[in-house]
Amino acid sequence: MTTVLLIVHGMLAVALLGAVTHQTISVLAPGRKTADSFVGRMRGVSAPSYVSVIIFLYVATAILGGIIYAEYRIAVRVVLEQLDLWKANGAFELKEHFVALGLGMLPAYWCFWRQPLGEGDARARAVITATFAFIVWWSFLVGHILNNIRGFGS
Amino acid sequence: MTRPRSFHSSAVVFTVVYSVTYLIAVQNNYALFTYHPALEEFGPLVQPPRDGPAMYWYGWIATAAIVALVAAVLARFMPGGLAQRLWSGWSWAVPIASMVVFSYMLSGFFTR
Numbered sequence: 001m002t003t004v005l006l007i008v009h010g011m012l013a014v015a016l017l018g019a020v021t022h023q024t025i026s027v028l029a030p031g032r033k034t035a036d037s038f039v040g041r042m043r044g045v046s047a048p049s050y051v052s053v054i055i056f057l058y059v060a061t062a063i064l065g066g067i068i069y070a071e072y073r074i075a076v077r078v079v080l081e082q083l084d085l086w087k088a089n090g091a092f093e094l095k096e097h098f099v100a101l102g103l104g105m106l107p108a109y110w111c112f113w114r115q116p117l118g119e120g121d122a123r124a125r126a127v128i129t130a131t132f133a134f135i136v137w138w139s140f141l142v143g144h145i146l147n148n149i150r151g152f153g154s
Numbered sequence: 155m156t157r158p159r160s161f162h163s164s165a166v167v168f169t170v171v172y173s174v175t176y177l178i179a180v181q182n183n184y185a186l187f188t189y190h191p192a193l194e195e196f197g198p199l200v201q202p203p204r205d206g207p208a209m210y211w212y213g214w215i216a217t218a219a220i221v222a223l224v225a226a227v228l229a230r231f232m233p234g235g236l237a238q239r240l241w242s243g244w245s246w247a248v249p250i251a252s253m254v255v256f257s258y259m260l261s262g263f264f265t266r
Contacts, residue, residue, distance in 0.1 A: 066212065070191035073207050090263020097180065097256045100215050101249050104172030104222060108245035111165035124242040131246055131253075 002071045006147070009064040013140050016057035023050040024133040027126050047129075051113040054132070055106055062099055065143075069096070076150045088149055091142045102135045163237040166245045167229035172222035173252045176214060181259075185213025186220070 022045050031043030072092075080089045105128060112125035179185065188197045192206025201208060229237075 069211070070189065070194075070209065073209055074191050077207075086263045086266050090260050093260050093263065094256060096211055097176075097260075098253055100176055100211070100218075101173055101252055101256075103215065104176065104218060105169050105245070105249050107165040107226070108169040111162055112242070112245070118242075121242045124245055127243075127246040127250075131250060 002068055005064055005068050006151075009061060009068060010143070010147075012057055012061040012064065013136070013143065016054065016061055017136055017140050019050045019054050019057060020129070020133045020136050023047045023054065024129050027129050048113055051110065055110060058102065058106065058132070058136070062103060065099065065139075072146075076146065079150050080146075085149065088142075088146055092146055095139045095142045098135045099139055102132060105131065161230075162242075163232060163240050164226040164229045166240055166242060168222045168226035169245045170248045171225040172218045173249045175221040176218035177252045177255060179214040179217045180256075183210060184217050185210035186216040187213045189213070 022042060025042055026045045026047040029043050030047075031040050077089065077092070080086075080092075108124075109128050109132060112121055112128060117125060183200055185200050187199065188201040189195075189209040189212055190197065190201075190204050190206065191209055193204060195204075200210065200213070232240075
């Protein structure tokens with residue numbers, strides 16, 4: 001069961017990674033809507049349309065991660081400690097705290113994407129979005145590396 | 155749809171208070187509840203490990219969320235002028251500062 005949840009968790013994380021990356025690029029380096037190149041089209045996406053799906057995916061991924069975290073705590077972390085893999089262990093500790101802080105940023109993230117913005121609010125929206133992208137990328141990469149070290153069922 | 159500034163202020167206050175409370179909760183272990191994964195049991199507040207590790211992460215999040223929710227509700231009653239002056243940048247500055255503090259707190263994992 002944990003393996004199934006882990007796979008679903010990973011699939012949701014991939015979708016979230018794509019959505020938040022598109023939104024971050026489009027808000028930090030906006031491009032023309034009619035661009036021809038791959039990068040240009042990526043910069044030209046409609047960033048506001050990603051908000052609801054990013055919030056849903058972030059919460060859903062975090063909940064699934066929270067469920068399988070218990071199994072990780074029993075079956076994986078102990079092994080990391082026995083193998084002296086402190087960097088991997090520390091990277092996961094950072095992941096859990098970054099994800100938790102991201103949960104607390106969701107109301108502000110939603111708010112800044114949903115209302116007409118002042119000048120300072122536009123900067124806040126861009127930085128919050130970029131912070132979410134960092135948290136999601138960090139979490140994805142750390143989860144991927146740890147799964148390579150000690151996947152469930154191995 | 156345009157939302158009132160008080161809603162905006164509540165969202166900023168929630169994020170700021172949540173980030174600070176979560177940091178304090180982790181530092182001082184103020185978990186609202188404890189989970190014992192080996193036993194698949196929850197217990198109120200902070201409990202020592204029983205037949206395996208004790209997990210406080212869920213409890214820290216719950217503590218931070220409740221405190222932040224109360225603060226956000228109270229923020230709705232802030233005078234209009236104060237709400238207008240609330241810098242929206244707190245919503246990213248405080249969480250990022252918290253992330254830096256956590257990185258420092260956990261730096262021992264990367265230097266041993």
